[in-house]
Amino acid sequence: MSGVVKLFVGDVIRTRKKHPCGGDVWVIERVGADVGMTCRTCGRYVLIDRVKLERRIREFLERGSEETPLLPPLLPPRPVRYPEPPRRSRRPEPAPPPAGPRRRIVKRAGQT
Numbered sequence: 001m002s003g004v005v006k007l008f009v010g011d012v013i014r015t016r017k018k019h020p021c022g023g024d025v026w027v028i029e030r031v032g033a034d035v036g037m038t039c040r041t042c043g044r045y046v047l048i049d050r051v052k053l054e055r056r057i058r059e060f061l062e063r064g065s066e067e068t069p070l071l072p073p074l075l076p077p078r079p080v081r082y083p084e085p086p087r088r089s090r091r092p093e094p095a096p097p098p099a100g101p102r103r104r105i106v107k108r109a110g111q112t
């Protein structure tokens with residue numbers, strides 16, 4: 001590849017050098033002076049100098065969007081439903097201690 005390699009968030013690339021885990025497919029997550037990408041094999045996120053990465057790219061498997069989405073896309077994104085952690089059913093508050101007549105221990109000196 002010659003010239004400037006354009007990288008987009010969402011690109012899926014294969015690198016010449018393998019990740020220690022053995023994977024060589026990466027998903028670009030962040031593009032800047034450094035490029036953040038996630039290893040598809042082990043899920044590790046790494047930041048790499050953009051220039052270094054450009055030299056290591058073997059091929060693009062998928063391309064992300066050409067433009068950096070500054071504005072929200074016209075189509076509403078599909079709502080992603082994350083499974084909510086099981087909400088604990090509200091347990092009734094612990095019953096207050098039985099409210100009996102308050103015993104007052106009053107010591108009256110001198111009286112019988």
Ligand SMILES: [Zn+2]
Pocket residue numbers: 019020021022023039040041042043044
């Ligand atoms: Zn990996």
